[in-house]
Amino acid sequence: MEITRDGGCACGEVRYRLTSDPLFTHCCHCLNCQRQTGSAFVINLLIESDRVELLAGEPQAVEVPRDDGSTQTIYRCPVCQVAVYSEYSRPEVRFVRSGTLDEPGSVEPDVHIFTRSKLGWVTLPSSAPAFEVYYDTKSLWPPSRLERLAAVMSPAG
Numbered sequence: 001m002e003i004t005r006d007g008g009c010a011c012g013e014v015r016y017r018l019t020s021d022p023l024f025t026h027c028c029h030c031l032n033c034q035r036q037t038g039s040a041f042v043i044n045l046l047i048e049s050d051r052v053e054l055l056a057g058e059p060q061a062v063e064v065p066r067d068d069g070s071t072q073t074i075y076r077c078p079v080c081q082v083a084v085y086s087e088y089s090r091p092e093v094r095f096v097r098s099g100t101l102d103e104p105g106s107v108e109p110d111v112h113i114f115t116r117s118k119l120g121w122v123t124l125p126s127s128a129p130a131f132e133v134y135y136d137t138k139s140l141w142p143p144s145r146l147e148r149l150a151a152v153m154s155p156a157g
């Protein structure tokens, strides 16, 4: 039995349900995430887009410039503008912002990334691996999660 998690924006217009556990959970300390959140880091639940079920509202896609010249699509509530999830290069996987979950404490980061720009006063736990920049998905994700990723990245037929 998979665990489901609900979340939403601040005003209640957008409500969503994650129909299973995430693939993996990132705590990202990069400068883009710091700027986008106005905070020290962001916690993203990586999950297949078809496992993010909209219960109410329609998040609005906003193209946000990144330091490398690319853009990132951030989905925001059309009313209160809270960002609920984002997309990077592939639309098959959503990056759900864990602070928008009804129970943000129900997930912990599986990995800390871009620690080269981590703020000095943030102390990382020893319970999760940390990387200066990024990591090798194949060596860190459990096999069952890699299978799930492969299933959405190369659908049959």
Ligand SMILES: [Zn+2]
Pocket (backbone or CB within 6 Å): 009, 010, 011, 012, 013, 014, 077, 078, 079, 080, 081, 082
């Ligand atoms: Zn809202």
Ligand SMILES: [Zn+2]
Pocket (backbone or CB within 6 Å): 028, 029, 030, 031, 032, 033, 034, 114
């Ligand atoms: Zn980041």
